Amino acid sequence: MQAATALFASAAVLLVLAGVVKVSRPTTAADLMQILGAPARGPWSGTRLAVGLGAVEIVLGVAGLVSERPEIAVAVGLVYLVFAATVLRAMAVGAPSCGCFGRVEAPPSWFHVSGNTVLAAASFVAANGSSPLEVMDAQPAGGVGFVVAVGLLAGLALVVFIALPEAVAARRAQ
Numbered sequence: 001m002q003a004a005t006a007l008f009a010s011a012a013v014l015l016v017l018a019g020v021v022k023v024s025r026p027t028t029a030a031d032l033m034q035i036l037g038a039p040a041r042g043p044w045s046g047t048r049l050a051v052g053l054g055a056v057e058i059v060l061g062v063a064g065l066v067s068e069r070p071e072i073a074v075a076v077g078l079v080y081l082v083f084a085a086t087v088l089r090a091m092a093v094g095a096p097s098c099g100c101f102g103r104v105e106a107p108p109s110w111f112h113v114s115g116n117t118v119l120a121a122a123s124f125v126a127a128n129g130s131s132p133l134e135v136m137d138a139q140p141a142g143g144v145g146f147v148v149a150v151g152l153l154a155g156l157a158l159v160v161f162i163a164l165p166e167a168v169a170a171r172r173a174q
Contacts, residue, residue: 002135006146007122008064008073009132010153011080014119015061017154021102022054029053032099036089050099068134070127077123084116101162109165115157 022029030038030046038046060079063072087098090108098108132150136143 002130002146004122004125005130005132005135006149006153007119008076008126009146009150010157011076011119011123012061012064012132013150013154014157015057015064015076015079017061017158018100019054019057019059019061021100022050022057025102026050026054028097028102029099032086032090032095032097035093035095036086064123065132068131073123073127073131077120077127080116080120080123084113084120087112087116098161101158106162107165107169109168111164111168112161115160119157 026047027050029050033046033049034040038044038049040046057079060072060076064076083100087108090098091110091113095108098106098112100106100112130138132146136146139146
């Protein structure tokens with residue numbers, strides 16, 4: 001169960017990172033939202049949706065890290081399933097970016113769909129186990145090892161979501 005909790009915590013960290021990027025630099029996410037049908041202007045414009053989604057990601061990610069409520073883990077899992085479906089749709093329409101982390105070079109890919117699905121599943125499993133705070137409290141040194149593991153998992157997920165699809169695309173271009 002602690003492995004699922006570590007994956008869930010890394011999913012929460014990624015939500016916070018992606019949210020901060022969307023709030024501070026919404027262009028890439030807004031462009032994807034417009035490709036998927038959001039209007040360019042008005043109350044439901046891609047930019048406003050991107051910033052709003054970013055704010056929700058930040059709040060949900062922080063809640064996932066500090067809350068002991070299993071409903072938060074379920075909500076994180078549902079968000080990652082929505083992300084997987086969005087990436088599938090972005091792939092279907094040929095979008096140049098997944099819109100997640102503010103990089104145009106991050107094409108939507110099966111790596112991203114798979115990663116989102118794994119993080120969703122881990123979140124659902126973690127909802128039936130210990131929260132990140134409970135795991136940290138149960139470990140020596142205030143859970144430093146758990147924090148390091150979560151950081152490494154989040155970094156690995158970023159590589160899978162961004163760098164791996166870029167590398168594969170570059171390899172195919174040769």
